[in-house]
Amino acid sequence: GAGVSQSPSNKVTEKGKDVELRCDPISGHTALYWYRQRLGQGLEFLIYFQGNSAPDKSGLPSDRFSAERTGESVSTLTIQRTQQEDSAVYLCASSREGSYGYTFGSGTRLTVV
């Protein structure tokens, strides 16, 4: 597609439930990144995929968070047993190999009640 697509755009979930957030990167972009933006704070790196290499998971805040990517296409970020502090906008970005300019999606606003 023309841009990075994220779904859903908004998600309200009950504490303790699992959620899945989806990211469709730009076709041909080998790198894919997940960030989290909590209210009043900057972008917090979560995880990074580059081609077929092992993902860099160093930013995942707990083992409740996981992400997968199928080849160089769609990625899913899963949060298990959601907590209120997980409420944030989850942003996905992609880039071409060798390029450091990210293209961001519009994000998924997650609210845990």
Next chain:
Amino acid sequence: AQSVSQHNHHVILSEAASLELGCNYSYGGTVNLFWYVQYPGQHLQLLLKYFSGDPLVKGIKGFEAEFIKSKFSFNLRKPSVQWSDTAEYFCAVKGAGSQGNLIFGKGTKLSVKP
């Protein structure tokens, strides 16, 4: 540890005023530097970037930034702001030539009064 500091949380200016947003980084090596902008209700967009060469880089919409290596700074400037510049601005750093993620500052919210 690698980090980016943006000194101003919220800046309020009148139209036609000059703008300078501070950004300092901590990184042990050669860096690539970025400014991103997020207009209300929109996604993050690249404003400008520095990789090498002329330390004064020009971006879209009249913005520019100067890389001062000795000060570990990459401040964003605009001579005359407009109401449409109201947005949140994020500075980011990445190790030059490296794979991996951008490290972002906490952002500066700019409000321009008409």
